[in-house]
Amino acid sequence: MRRHPLLWKLAFLQISFCLLLTWIIWTWGVSAERSTYFLDQADRLYLARYAQQAEDAWRNEGHAGVEGFRRRLSSEEDTWVAVIGPHLESLGITPLSALESSHLTFMRKLDWPMSRRLQDELPFVSIEFPDAPEQGRLVMQLPERLLPSGLTPWTHVLSHGVMPTLLAALLGLLIYRHLVVPLNHLRDRADSLRADDLDSDGPGLPLMHRRDELGELASAFEHMADRLRHSLNQQRLLLRTLSHELRTPLARLRIAHDSELSPEQLRERLDREIGDMQRLLEDTLDLAWLDTERPQLPTEPVLMLSIWEALCEDACFESGWPTQRLICLLGTDCCVQVHLDSIAQALENLLRNAIRFSPEHGKITLTGWREDDRWHLCLQDEGPGVAEADLERIFVPYQRLDNSTEGFGLGLAIARRAVELQGGRLWASNGQPGLIMHMTLPVSS
Amino acid sequence: MTPTLLLVEDDARLRNDLDLHFQKRGFAVTACQSGNQGLAAVRTSRFDLVLLDIMLPGMDGLSLLEALRDVDDTPVMLMSALGAEQDRITGFTRGADDYLPKPFSLAELDARANALLRRTARLHAPQTLGEDAAVQFDDGLQDVVHANQQAGLTCSEYRLLMTLRERPGEALSKPFLYQQVLHRIYTRLDRGLDVHVCNLRRKLAAIGVQHLQIQAVRGQGYILIDVNKA
Numbered sequence: 068m069r070r071h072p073l074l075w076k077l078a079f080l081q082i083s084f085c086l087l088l089t090w091i092i093w094t095w096g097v098s099a100e101r102s103t104y105f106l107d108q109a110d111r112l113y114l115a116r117y118a119q120q121a122e123d124a125w126r127n128e129g130h131a132g133v134e135g136f137r138r139r140l141s142s143e144e145d146t147w148v149a150v151i152g153p154h155l156e157s158l159g160i161t162p163l164s165a166l167e168s169s170h171l172t173f174m175r176k177l178d179w180p181m182s183r184r185l186q187d188e189l190p191f192v193s194i195e196f197p198d199a200p201e202q203g204r205l206v207m208q209l210p211e212r213l214l215p216s217g218l219t220p221w222t223h224v225l226s227h228g229v230m231p232t233l234l235a236a237l238l239g240l241l242i243y244r245h246l247v248v249p250l251n252h253l254r255d256r257a258d259s260l261r262a263d264d265l266d267s268d269g270p271g272l273p274l275m276h277r278r279d280e281l282g283e284l285a286s287a288f289e290h291m292a293d294r295l296r297h298s299l300n301q302q303r304l305l306l307r308t309l310s311h312e313l314r315t316p317l318a319r320l321r322i323a324h325d326s327e328l329s330p331e332q333l334r335e336r337l338d339r340e341i342g343d344m345q346r347l348l349e350d351t352l353d354l355a356w357l358d359t360e361r362p363q364l365p366t367e368p369v370l371m372l373s374i375w376e377a378l379c380e381d382a383c384f385e386s387g388w389p390t391q392r393l394i395c396l397l398g399t400d401c402c403v404q405v406h407l408d409s410i411a412q413a414l415e416n417l418l419r420n421a422i423r424f425s426p427e428h429g430k431i432t433l434t435g436w437r438e439d440d441r442w443h444l445c446l447q448d449e450g451p452g453v454a455e456a457d458l459e460r461i462f463v464p465y466q467r468l469d470n471s472t473e474g475f476g477l478g479l480a481i482a483r484r485a486v487e488l489q490g491g492r493l494w495a496s497n498g499q500p501g502l503i504m505h506m507t508l509p510v511s512s
Numbered sequence: 513m514t515p516t517l518l519l520v521e522d523d524a525r526l527r528n529d530l531d532l533h534f535q536k537r538g539f540a541v542t543a544c545q546s547g548n549q550g551l552a553a554v555r556t557s558r559f560d561l562v563l564l565d566i567m568l569p570g571m572d573g574l575s576l577l578e579a580l581r582d583v584d585d586t587p588v589m590l591m592s593a594l595g596a597e598q599d600r601i602t603g604f605t606r607g608a609d610d611y612l613p614k615p616f617s618l619a620e621l622d623a624r625a626n627a628l629l630r631r632t633a634r635l636h637a638p639q640t641l642g643e644d645a646a647v648q649f650d651d652g653l654q655d656v657v658h659a660n661q662q663a664g665l666t667c668s669e670y671r672l673l674m675t676l677r678e679r680p681g682e683a684l685s686k687p688f689l690y691q692q693v694l695h696r697i698y699t700r701l702d703r704g705l706d707v708h709v710c711n712l713r714r715k716l717a718a719i720g721v722q723h724l725q726i727q728a729v730r731g732q733g734y735i736l737i738d739v740n741k742a
Contacts, residue, residue: 345615349700370711377706384730399714411703 072279104180122196134159350477357484364406368511404511409485416478424450520550547571587628627688661719676736685733
C-alpha cells in the first residue's frame with residue numbers, strides 16, 4: 068500500500084485555507100457590514116435633540132405646541148413626523164391616519180441598525196422623551212441624508228475581492244515553496260549531471276530526508292545518478308585497463324615477430340599471447356555483463372562435491388598437481404540452490420588463485436558447514452595470505468597486489484559478483500597459514 | 513563420399529582460411545560472403561553442414577537460418593563475435609545446432625564440426641551395444657543394476673552412460689556429448705556435463721561398479737573404459 072504524504076499535506080493546506088476564508092468572511096465581513104448600518108454618534112445626538120424639543124413643546128404648550136413642532140420639523144427635514152403618547156395616540160391635534168398608525172408597528176430605536184431593506188422604505192425611528200420617557204415619544208421617518216450608507220463598493224471589493232486574493236496568493240506561495248523549490252534543487256542537480264559533474268557527490272539533496280513523494284523522487288534520482296556515476300567510472304576504468312592490458316601482449320607479439328624465432332617458438336608464443344588476450348576480453352565482458360545487466364540466473368540444486376571434482380580435474384590438468392593436494396571435506400549432504408555455471412566459475416577462479424599462490428607441495432582444502440538456511444564454505448590454501456588491509460581490495464576489479472605477476476585482477480571480482488547474484492556472500496580472511504575464502508550460499512530445500 | 517560444407521562468412525581473410533582448412537580436411541566447400549548468396553546456395557543444393565556467421569551484410573545469419581530451416585534440417589553451426597557473455601542468453605541461438613563464439617581455434621571448430629556430422633551419421637545408423645556380464649542396463653527404468661542394487665540415475669545420467677557405452681574406448685567430445693545427452697549447445701562456461709559425469713561416477717561407485725571408468729581426456733572430452741575388456 069502506497070502512502071501519499073504529499074496528498075495529505077496539500078489537502079491540509081487547502082482545507083485550512085478554505086476554513087480561514089470562510090471564517091474571516093463570516094466574522095470580520097459580517098461585523099464590518101453591520102457596523103456600517105448604525106447611526107453615528109453625532110446623528111444620534113442630533114435626533115435626540117429633536118425629542119428634547121418635542122418634549123419641551125408638549126410640556127409647555129400641550130397639543131397645539133406639539134402640532135406646531137411636528138409641522139415645523141416635518142417641513143424642515145422633509146419627512147414624516149409624529150409625536151405620540153404612551154398608548155400610541157397622537158399628541159398633536161390631528162389624530163393618526165391608519166397608514167400613519169401602520170408606521171408605528173415597526174419602529175427602531177436610535178441604537179438599532181438602520182437599513183431600507185424592508186419594503187425599500189426609510190426606517191421609522193422612535194425617540195423617547197429624554198426626561199419623561201413614559202409620557203411619549205417622537206417618531207419620525209429617518210431623513211434620507213442621515214441613512215447610513217451601508218457598505219461602500221470599495222469595502223465590498225476589499226472584503227470580498229482583495230482579501231481572498233491575498234490569502235489565495237499566500238496559499239499559492241506556500242504550495243510553491245513546498246513543491247517547486249525542492250524541484251528546483253533537483254533540476255540544479257540534474258544540470259550538474261548534464262555538465263558531467265559526476266564526481267562531486269554534491270551536498271546530498273536535503274530533499275532526500277523528506278518523507279513524502281518528493282523525498283522518494285530525490286532518492287530515486289540519487290540512485291540513478293549513482294548508477295550513472297558507477298557505470299561511467301566503470302567505463303573509464305575499462306578503457307584504461309583494456310588499452311593497457313592489450314598493449315602488453317601486443318608489444319610482446321610485435322617483438323616476437325621482429326626477432327629471429329624458430330617457427331615452433333613463434334607458434335608457441337602466438338598461442339600464449341592470443342590465449343591471454345582472449346581471456347582478458349572474456350573476463351572483462353563477463354564482469355561488465357554481471358555488473359551492468361545484473362541478470363536473473365535460473366537456479367537449481369547442485370552438489371558442491373560434484374562441482375569440486377569437475378574443477379579439480381581441470382585444475383590438475385592445468386597445474387600438474389596430483390589430485391591428493393586438492394582436498395574436499397564436504398559430503399554429499401552439501402547441496403546448494405545456485406546457478407551452476409556461475410558458481411562453478413566463481414569457485415574455479417578461487418581455486419586458480421589458491422593454486423597460483425600455493426607453495427611447493429602446498430595443499431588446498433574446501434570445507435564447509437551449515438548455518439541455518441545457508442552453507443558456509445571455506446577454501447583455504449597454504450600460501451602467504453594477504454595483508455589485512457588488502458583483504459577487501461583484492462575483490463576490486465583490475466587491482467593486482469604487488470606480489471602478483473600474472474592475471475588481470477578480474478578473477479576475484481567476477482567470483483564475488485557471481486556469488487552475490489545467487490544471494491550469497493564472498494569474503495576473505497587470513498588463516499594459519501594461508502588465505503581463507505569464505506562463501507555463503509543458499510541451501511537447496 | 514565427400515562431405516559438403518556451406519560456409520557463409522563476410523570477413524574475406526577468415527573465409528579463405530576456413531575454406532582452405534576444410535578443403536584440406538576433404539570437404540567440398542561452398543563459400544559465400546553474404547546472406548543472400550548463402551540463401552541461393554541453400555536453395556540449389558544440399559549440404560551436410562552449414563557454418564554461418566551471424567553478423568552478415570544484407571540478410572543476417574539468423575534470418576538465413578530461419579529460411580534454411582524451412583527447407584531441411586541440415587546441421588547448422590553459428591559463429592559470432594558477440595562475446596562470451598552472450599552465450600548465456602538462451603533462445604538467441606534457437607534453431608541452430610551449435611554456436612561457436614569468435615575467436616575460436618581450428619581444433620575447437622573441428623571438434624564441433626565432427627560432433628555435428630557424427631550425430632547425423634548416428635541418426636542414420638544406430639549402434640548396437642555390446643553385452644556387459646556384470647551390469648544390467650534397464651532402458652525402461654533408465655537405471656543401472658549391479659549386484660541387485662539400483663544406482664538411482666537420472667535420465668540425463670543414464671543417457672550419458674549409454675552414449676559413452678556406444679563407443680567404449682573412444683573419446684567423445686564435449687560438443688557432441690552436450691548435444692547428445694543434454695540436448696543443448698556447449699558453451700565455454702557450461703559445467704553441466706562435468707557435474708553429470710561426477711555424479712555418475714559417484715553413483716556407479718556406490719553400487720560397486722568398478723570396471724566401468726569414465727575418464728576426462730584433456731581438450732577432447734570424456735571416454736568410457738571397460739577395465740575388464742581392456
